[in-house]
Amino acid sequence: NAGVTQTPKFRILKIGQSMTLQCTQDMNHNYMYWYRQDPGMGLKLIYYSVGAGITDKGEVPNGYNVSRSTTEDFPLRLELAAPSQTSVYFCASSLQGDPRGGELFFGEGSRLTVL
Amino acid sequence: AQKITQTQPGMFVQEKEAVTLDCTYDTSDQSYGLFWYKQPSSGEMIFLIYQGSYDEQNATEGRYSLNFQKARKSANLVISASQLGDSAMYFCAMRRGNFNKFYFGSGTKLNVKP
Numbered sequence: 001n002a003g004v005t006q007t008p009k010f011r012i013l014k015i016g017q018s019m020t021l022q023c024t025q026d027m028n029h030n031y032m033y034w035y036r037q038d039p040g041m042g043l044k045l046i047y048y049s050v051g052a053g054i055t056d057k058g059e060v061p062n063g064y065n066v067s068r069s070t071t072e073d074f075p076l077r078l079e080l081a082a083p084s085q086t087s088v089y090f091c092a093s094s095l096q097g098d099p100r101g102g103e104l105f106f107g108e109g110s111r112l113t114v115l
Numbered sequence: 116a117q118k119i120t121q122t123q124p125g126m127f128v129q130e131k132e133a134v135t136l137d138c139t140y141d142t143s144d145q146s147y148g149l150f151w152y153k154q155p156s157s158g159e160m161i162f163l164i165y166q167g168s169y170d171e172q173n174a175t176e177g178r179y180s181l182n183f184q185k186a187r188k189s190a191n192l193v194i195s196a197s198q199l200g201d202s203a204m205y206f207c208a209m210r211r212g213n214f215n216k217f218y219f220g221s222g223t224k225l226n227v228k229p
Contacts, residue, residue, distance in 0.1 A: 031215050042119075042206055042219040050215070058216070090160065094215060101148040101167055102215055104208075106160040 002026050006091045006107035013081040013114045021076040021110050023091030031094045032074035033058075033104065034066065036087040043090065049074055081114045088112070118142075119209050121220035128197045129228050135182070136192040136223045138207030144168075148210035149190040150217070151181065155203040163205075166190060194225075202227045 004025045013019055025032065030051045035043040035058075045058030049068040063085060065077040074093075078085060088111050092104040118141040128134040140149065151163040166174045166181045174181045182191040194201055207220040 033217070035219075040222075042121075042221040043208075045216060045218070048216060059218075088158065092160075092217075094217075096215060101150065101165040102210060103150060103162045103165060104152075104160070104217055105162075109158050 004091055004093055004105050004107040006089075006110050008110060009108065010111050011113070013078075013112065015081060015083065015114060017081050018077070018079050019081070019112075021078070021089055021091070021112075023074045023076065023107060024072050025074075025091075025093040025105070026072065027093060027095070027105065028071060029093035029095045029105070030071070031096065031102070032068065033092045033094075034064070034074070034076045035090045035092065036060065036085075037090060037109075038087050046076065046089075078112075083114050086112060086114045119207050119218050119220035121207055121223050123223045124221075125224040125226070127226050127228055128194075130199060131196055133193060133195045134197055134225065136194070136205050136207075136225065138190045138192065138220060140188050140190060140207075140209045142188075142209065142211070144211055149181065149183065150208040150210065151179070151190075151192045152206045152208060153201075153203045154206065154222070160206075164192065197227045199227050199229060201225060 007022045033048040034046040044060045047066040049055045091107040094102045120139045147168045149166045153161040164176045180193045204222045
């Protein structure tokens, strides 16, 4: 079972470059999320989506954009990368009404360094 | 604002002993969910246990139990019979009932000593 798949796993960017983190899930989950985790810290919500065509900001959306054209895919776009965006990024999904409270299923994470 | 607080940045426990990781939360929602996740040094996030705000009994999953005290807004994780493989970061999280948005605490790093 693939679950939630993120690519790339590692990336180094120069200041001012742009990139897209890809995320896809094969569980037909309606909710999808992007989190960032700074060293030694908890996860902060960047953006989330309740279904195809519907997205909303989380706690730390500045410098990022998302789209959700299909149920499966939820890419995260970084525009004009800055050193403050150096972090580990997690994509996650959940299913409303899941018997385990709609638990989050996570991808393996993408480690991004901006130099 | 929704908030999750984990006041123990790091903890040590002897192998085979029980340990409690603290978590308090702040919400005005009536319906919400509380979760614990484990993050080993390899970095992946592993679901451990879930408690719904309307659940009257404390959740249990194997060696994990969640001590839910609704009036005190606490959701402590109890790990019984600690094992070396339990050494990891542990995160408490809250899901807002109406929006399915999850908020995480800052984590507790647990070290199990042989």
